[in-house]
Amino acid sequence: MGQYSDLDIQGRILLGPGPSIVPPRVLHALSHPLVGHLDPQFLELMNEVQELLRYVYQTDNPLTIPVSGTGSAGMEAALCNLIEEGDSVLVCVNGYFSTRMYQIAERYTKGVRRLDRTWGTVFTPEDLDRALTKHPAKIVALVHVETSTGTRQPMEGISEVVHRHGALLILDCVASLGGEPVCVDEWDVDLAHGATQKCLSCPPGLAPLTVGPRAMDAIRNRKTPVANWYLDLSGIEHYWGKERTYHHTAPISLNYALREALRLIYIEGLDACFARHRANAEMLWQGLEDMGLQLVVPEEIRPTTLTTVWIPEGVEDLAIRKALQERYNVTIAGGLGDFKGRVWRIGLMGNSSRPQNVLLLLGALQRLIAKARTG
């Protein structure tokens, strides 16, 4: 067993699909002393976190809370609270995380179907209409921004078709919340979930989730308990609600940080925040294309928060990413699943979305690719 030195972490310029760079004020919030999870100071903070989450989700849903786990816990909470064994679920699969939704849903019911589209493409309302006409479903699960492919699902007409077929719509907003508009009420999404370490620029460990009226009804009218205790919203709801009934001990420090991260977005203003994401993304896209690189996804379905680019001929994925990190302290990510070794994933999420980061990355990539090609 070794001796353990003082913690010595060199922060990175995080331009991958999350975590993003956490602002100093959020790191400072994290380091505040602890209070009990039923302390009046913490109860007040829980109220503020809920208000601010409603702001970024653009919703009035009363049940809008951070689930005490990472983004995947939020995804599972979304699915397991709506699904009862025997329910039919349609999962729209066009990437790694929509595949994960399918895999999680399968743990809760045998009635899961997948509607597959090529990685890098999205779904039309007509796709959903045809699928639901053929096989009605109680729940439709869809990813807003696919972190594995860098697509943004257009939401026009989606909830209308889902609801016309009597189904509920779950939307994964992990890679969009706080960076791309997520209009839960306007889009009439029944249950949306996200994560803190992407466009909210807060450390990972919480999963913001919001439940609309139809989904609330479905939860209240369940015939069986949720097949999972920790993520059962009927218990969590009363902990975050007026009753404050003890369910579990919330991650107190992470909630300090989440309040501060949300407050920074509130101070900047959502519209200004989205405009900043767009301006920096456009600068990145132009720069990559000027270098002769090809973007994976056409602009009309490309999110501002995450860009995928084909790895050019003659350069090696891992060698470039390693050099980026070791020489320039910049972290980007490789591909997952079908895209492994074929694409790079560049995130300009939350506090990482800064023009200086775009310039640095472009300059570094250009030098490293040129060097790799000349050997």
Added chain:
Amino acid sequence: MGQYSDLDIQGRILLGPGPSIVPPRVLHALSHPLVGHLDPQFLELMNEVQELLRYVYQTDNPLTIPVSGTGSAGMEAALCNLIEEGDSVLVCVNGYFSTRMYQIAERYTKGVRRLDRTWGTVFTPEDLDRALTKHPAKIVALVHVETSTGTRQPMEGISEVVHRHGALLILDCVASLGGEPVCVDEWDVDLAHGATQKCLSCPPGLAPLTVGPRAMDAIRNRKTPVANWYLDLSGIEHYWGKERTYHHTAPISLNYALREALRLIYIEGLDACFARHRANAEMLWQGLEDMGLQLVVPEEIRPTTLTTVWIPEGVEDLAIRKALQERYNVTIAGGLGDFKGRVWRIGLMGNSSRPQNVLLLLGALQRLIAKARTG
């Protein structure tokens, strides 16, 4: 919607059942900048966290990791990874958290039985022998230190009888790990789980868990997948193991803090740490008895980490606790369930276990009780 002021948290002298007072060095670790969850710096830290967790659990179990959720998530992970639908489970119920184990187990199989003992008492090996003779079980779940009652379950002979009946032993170490000896290998416990915010004095949000060889075999030989995706150890194992296969994004900052919290225990040494807990607990017990208060649990099964005391005649639970917090900045807890309004729960856990805290609490309680009685 309000305007949001700068975060302003007044830390408390936390002498309840958790969270405990987090040392400044751990708060400082929390505030280090983020790196990616597959960054070499974080991979090295994951190895150190696992080594240090083996140290506090006194085990060589390879699979010894922090689950990415709070203590209740760890409890659910312990149960759901071993239970398959149809399995018989015996839960030893003598408090609020053992009741929770029963409730969680019930979500995973119909075959759950409870062996009840009065709150404030513990189980003998003979109790288990009789129960298992009558109704054999695949799994026995037991709480080491019951946070609701302040009992410490003696472990002599327990695993021997469980294993003689061919069952696996799950032990909840949430309120003991890091404060009372937890000897996973010596006691031959098959799966133990804990939490970070009690005797490890780290913020809440992670649940240290260790899996012994029999439980590993049971997990590998499951006929059905775990009925839960997020807590499925077969996925988590490969993320924390050599493969580093992506499962979810670990709560990076909390793992920084956990490493530092464990390192402080390692530097102090487990034996010195346990001796400190004992000395301060004995000082508390003597002081409470000198004030004429009655402890709930006899000394031979009373843990050093958490003390329950009957609320004396003529004083009001909530009024005293409120005054303790508002006048002296000290947090203790009331009772749960059967003990609500009848007991106070005083924790001397981890970094909170200091003689100055004992003196302060005794002095404050004495004044407040005297004042309540004289009106």
